[in-house]
Amino acid sequence: MKLPMMFVTAVTALGLSHTALADAPLNVGISGEPYPPFTYKAASGDWTGFEVALAHAICADMERECKIVPTGWSGIIPSLDAGRIDMIMNSMSITEKRQRVIDFTRPYYFTPGAYVAASDLEINIPEDLDGLVMGVQSATTNATYARRELRDSGVEIRLYDQAEQVNNDLLSGRLDVILADEIAMVQFLERNEADDYEVKATAPRHEAYGEGIGIGLRQEDNALQASLNEAITAVIEDGTCASLSEQYLTTDVCVYD
Amino acid sequence: MDFSWLSDPFYLGYLWEGFVNTLWLLLVSAVGGLLLAVLVALARLRGPRPLAWLVWAFTTVMRGTPLLVQLFFFYYGVGHLMEGVPGIRETIVWPLLRDPFFFAALTFILSVGAYSGEVIRGAMQSVPQGELEAGRAFGLSGFQVLTRLWLPRAIQLCLPTLTGEMILLLKSIPLVSTIALMDLLQAANIIRDETFLVYEPLLLIAGIYIATTVVLTLALHLVELNFPGMRPTRNRWLPIR
């Protein structure tokens, strides 16, 4: 009778330890400022959007519990370093500069930056930007690109804390053109109030933009990086990423190898 | 501590632009605000009942709500309303309505007008009425009594408090970084974004603000000492609100 009992106890212990390990919830850092359609808050109070749904799918694949932790965008990397969050999943581009301070998983989606302006404004970018007012969200690759590449074009660049504020000022006419993520812009243009606006051009590939969007991690979290990479690949290959992408973004932006 | 970015003219350019904007905003808000403050005080002391009540409501609202909320209300709230107004882009005021500096200055002028208005009102009430009556007896017009007797006497009473308000105005300016105005904090944010240094840029502009506060305090102290008829004030280096 002893051997089966020991066997049962051993299996239970292993099982419990497995669940104990798997029980440590992962704090997924997203931007507290809404960034539709990737992350935004519905009135119900729940966070939703393409990246929130994708985060849940990835965590389900890893069989770990994930907690969405909204954090101020401009302080999100320090929050990661301080341990308040375990990963950053809010359209953060993999750039060389960022890779000096944090690690990234493999890219899960890629979209270029797009210029949006009023439909009846005929401009060639970047030659005709002289004298115009352009808005970008600060702490984004679009802001870095604009500051570095468009310095000589004569455009006046205005920096905003939140993406929605940039959109708002374009609609109220304060800005002539904005430079933001293409998918976010396609979504934005579908709104009724954006009827008279269109995408004018997309920004060329530039080192400011990096290789795509990845999940930001602390440099020492190699185990987490490995399991996340596996989960991302799984979620992309089994089509979950594509279907979520179609649902929230009306197009497939997932990065296939 | 890594301050190597200070040698990069790219960042220095933004810091300079931020500093200049900060100073301009301070000047415009202080002058406009103090002028408005005198009007506010007058309206509450001598204005017709409805006006006095309206001005009281104005000062209560401005002093009872956070400055950040006011900035957002004017810039984004009113800005949003602009969307629906046809033909607004052809009007003369359109360049102003596009400019965050205008809205920042507007908000600060209203705020300084409310806070300083209360200060000046209190001081004006404390001026002995006998002196004003003597002025009228001498044949001075109402306007002359105001500008030659009442206001100067009132300012003598509240100048230290007013200089305190100016210092507080200076310290409120970083808030404008939230409405797309390039001030020192936005410049520091640019440096933080690109270099990923958390403290150094913020420490630098904290230092710039401390230095500016000291210079401003000294300058205003000089004004206090040289204002006609001022009793020597006690040593007040930093204001308490």
Place this chain on the structure above:
Amino acid sequence: MTAMSPEGLGDWAGPIFSGALTTVQIALLAYAIGLLLGLLGAGAKLSPWAPLRGLATAYSTLIRAVPELLLILLLYYAGAQALDALLAHLGMAGAVQITGFATAVGVLAFVQGAYMTEVFRGAILAIPRGQLEAADAFGFSRWARFHRIVLPGMLPNALPGMSNLWLILIKDTALISVIGFNELFFTIQQAAASSRAYFLFYAAAGVIYLLMTLSSTALFARLERHVRRGQPTEA
């Protein structure tokens, strides 16, 4: 589900109310802690030991010379990092997770303490020396003298300053929204962006803050009348 549907004031009433609650909680906690810091600071500033005086003076002068928003940003990062470093040093790395709420309260309390120090210092200095000397002559212990003579004597002088600081604190809680912390103003911003009714929601924010400040003013007025009971009223 893909587009953001416009929602009105009613839908957001719940989150806004809980945001307002968070704001009041933060303000109350920060005020209480700031009050203690202020008493300690005032005591330090009035103490006979020069180094203690120097430390307290540095604390209150530096904090009051730097804009609040900058302070909040600096202390938010520095405070969290310092605490983590301290815990790591004590060998308890990662044992305590400092929440955003705690950091926000800590930052605001630290700033309040500096201003409170000045208010209390001025109030204590305004107590007639004769009362303190009489207490000493009667053989009061330092603690008895403090809570029987100094504290009640200081309170009427300190209350206007304290009430002023409370109002400023309530309004300063809005600054925490800049670091992404979910209090009232941050919720308002989310509501405004999600529903595109910017004017409405920012006006609503103003009204809510106004209610808070007006009721606080009334409360402090009653408190001041109570504390000044028995004192000769001004002519």
